[in-house]
Amino acid sequence: MNGRLRAPLAAALALLIGGDLAAFGPAALFDAWRFLFPYLWLFLAFEALRRRRRLLDDEAFLLGAAVGLVQGGILAKNLQDGIFFLGIDWLGAALSAFDWGLVTVIALHAVEARWPRPAEEPESGPGAAELVALVFLPAAAFAVYLVGAYGGRPRFERMLGPAWLLADLLFAGAAGLLVRRALRRSEADDAPPRDRGLWALAALAGWIPGAQLFARLGGEWPSPLSLTLLAAWTAGFGAWFWGLWLSRGRFDAVPRRAVTPALAIAAWRLAGAILLLAVIGSVESDGRAAGAFTFLIDLPVRIVFLSVFFRGRLDV
DSSP states (O other): OOGGGHHHHHHHHHHHHSSHHHHHGGGGGGOHHHIIIIIIHHHHHHHHHHTTSOOOHHHHHHHHHHHHHIIIIIISOTTBOTTSGGGBOHHHHHHHHHHHHHHHHHHHHHHHHHSOOOSSOOOOOOOHHHHHHHHHHHHHHHHHHHHHHHHOHHHHHTTOOTTHHHHHHHHHHHHHHHHHHHHHHHTSSSOOOOOHHHHHHHHHHHHHHHHHHHHHHTOSSSOHHHHHHHHHHHHHHHHHHHHHHHTTTOSOSSOBSSOHHHHHHHHHHHHHHHHHHHHTOOTTTOTHHHHHHIIIIIHHHHHHHHHHHTTSOBOO
């Protein structure tokens, strides 16, 4: 396959499995600007960096998480809300970063599984069209941000107080730290082990959906049943994740191509979103879809991803 098609294909897959379909319905497929930025730009940037650096699934995860924080925290501002400290949805930001990293890794892995890279990749840099897109798309996004910041509409819709600019700066700083960490990792002679911070984020992201599910199954919160179910889930998840932690570093360092559970994640996120649209509707039109997406899609997908991601390396 022409290497120039790899980024658009990965971007299209990421758009399909990234949650936009479940959130906004079929209209998400026709949002050309959202496809161009951040999805296409993210994968164009990854491919450009990969020509000069050793980028593995860890670095792909960190870069995807960074772009997710910029998109959700600064541009769309759906990670900001006036009811939180400094107007930041801190838990939502952490989970959004995890999901963006997950989608980035899975999209790249799925494209690599279907169209593997040649043994010796060409050293030529990105073409003129890619260079223009890498510069123009973030510049256009920044222009849109400035218009929104001047008009104040995003701040009004999210009931943001005077600390909104500080929140934007904090999101930008967090994204910058993630990018910096990814670039530093890529300079190492051998692939470093997974970052401890990534382990902590993964533990939180894997535990949250199950905790929400079992807390609801127990009836009105807090009740003895809901507390018991939550405690049982926490103990079971903790024991399972502790086993993952103890086995760290015991897997082959060579990235694996076409890992079936990883490809199943992409298939289920797409099929599950379509199923929810057909049965319930989008999150935008029916609030019940958010809970269904969390329990039926997020919970199994995150558990499978953790099992795969922390037991081996995925070829991207």
